[in-house]
Amino acid sequence: xxxxxxxxxxxxxxxxxxxxxxxxxxxxxxxxxxxxxxxxxxxxxxxxxxxxxxxxxxxxxxxxxxxxxxxxxxxxxxxxxxxxxxxxxxxxxxxxxxxxxxxxxxxxxxxxxxxxxxxxxxxxxxxxxxxxxxxxxxxxxxxxxxxxxxxxxxxxxxxxxxxxxxxxxxxxxxxxxxxxxxxxxxxxxxxxxxxxxxxxxxxxxxxxxxxxxxxxxxxxxxxxxxxxxxxxxxxxxxxxxxxxxxxxxxxxxxxxxxxx
Numbered sequence: 001x002x003x004x005x006x007x008x009x010x011x012x013x014x015x016x017x018x019x020x021x022x023x024x025x026x027x028x029x030x031x032x033x034x035x036x037x038x039x040x041x042x043x044x045x046x047x048x049x050x051x052x053x054x055x056x057x058x059x060x061x062x063x064x065x066x067x068x069x070x071x072x073x074x075x076x077x078x079x080x081x082x083x084x085x086x087x088x089x090x091x092x093x094x095x096x097x098x099x100x101x102x103x104x105x106x107x108x109x110x111x112x113x114x115x116x117x118x119x120x121x122x123x124x125x126x127x128x129x130x131x132x133x134x135x136x137x138x139x140x141x142x143x144x145x146x147x148x149x150x151x152x153x154x155x156x157x158x159x160x161x162x163x164x165x166x167x168x169x170x171x172x173x174x175x176x177x178x179x180x181x182x183x184x185x186x187x188x189x190x191x192x193x194x195x196x197x198x199x200x201x202x203x204x205x206x207x208x209x210x211x212x213x214x215x216x217x218x219x220x221x222x223x224x225x226x227x228x229x230x231x232x233x234x235x236x237x238x239x240x241x242x243x244x245x246x247x248x249x250x251x252x253x254x255x256x257x258x259x260x
Contacts, residue, residue, distance in 0.1 A: 017067040021255035022082065022094070023117065024073040026140035027163070028231065031057070032252035033064055034259075040064075042252060044231075051081060058089055069094035070259045072120050072251060097258055105152040117251055118145050119153065121229060124254030126151045129245070130225045134215055136208060136243065137250075138230035140164060144211055146219070157211055162204055162232050169196070181235055205239055212242050 018040065023030040029050060032042040043060055045053055069086050071094050073079050079096065086094040099112055102123060108114050121135050125147055135145040140163065145156040160168070162181055170177065182197045189195030216224055228237035229250035237243045247253070 018064045019256065019259055020061070020066045020069040020086075020090075021252050021259065022069065022071045023120075023251045023255065024071065024075050024078050024082065025117065026074060029078070030252060031060065032249065032256070033061075033066070034256050037256070039249065039252065039256075042249065047075060047078065050078060054085055057085060061090075066090050068092075068259060070255050071096050072116055072255055074115050074117055095259075097255070101258065105150075107152060107154045114153070115143075118143060118156065120251050120254035120258065121145065122147050122153050122254075123257055124247075124250045125227060127257050128247075128253065129227055132219065132222075133225040133227055134212055135250070136212070136226060136228045136230075136233075136237075138162060138228065138232040138236065142204070142208070142230075144215065146215060146224075157215070159207060159211070162200065162236070165204075166200060169200075181232065183239075201236070201239075204236055208236075208240050209242060 184198040
């Protein structure tokens with residue numbers, strides 16, 4: 001009986017047509033397959049191996065009939081790569097989201113300078129969360145984007161990302177090792193590695209808390225809903241008192257909203 005249910009499920013996946021959304025970020029590319037409003041599957045591949053790992057992308061798609069593909073891209077050199085992958089293997093051209101497609105008010109001196117990923121995150125937050133809102137995206141850069149109660153993108157902050165900071169500390173010194181982000185046992189470290197853990201971890205917590213506090217001060221001191229997203233959001237966000245919700249799939253949800 002169990003085998004019959006498995007077979008029926010696999011047949012349903014093959015027959016049912018899915019939507020593929022792709023977020024090409026600065027470091028990784030994140031993929032998601034949607035069935036109506038439910039995400040069936042998601043995964044990521046480092047950009048450094050995208051050109052050599054087409055088979056991994058295709059193997060994740062083999063059980064699905066994809067009827068549409070929507071892409072966010074902040075790495076222009078990868079746009080043609082993905083256009084060829086999708087066109088040659090799925091039989092249609094993907095749709096690349098650009099600024100002209102998103103019709104929310106953007107209070108930026110030059111809106112075209114604003115990363116398309118940040119606008120797509122704003123689209124998702126406007127649809128799914130309580131406003132006003134600060135989106136904290138822990139990616140290659142750590143970005144803070146402010147969305148007003150009137151669904152306007154009113155500006156933000158860009159800071160070096162956690163991974164970039166760790167890599168810089170390693171590459172710009174001769175004796176400091178490369179480390180991963182870890183929760184330190186105490187603030188005061190008693191080895192070089194422990195000191196680095198503490199500085200990275202508490203340094204970023206302090207940075208995020210202070211930037212959010214100052215944003216709130218500029219917004220008449222009112223409490224603002226804070227949503228964390230990005231690859232490292234699940235690691236550090238639980239220790240930041242003003243972040244109440246973590247949504248690592250926020251940009252995939254925004255891409256799906258824009259596909260509907």
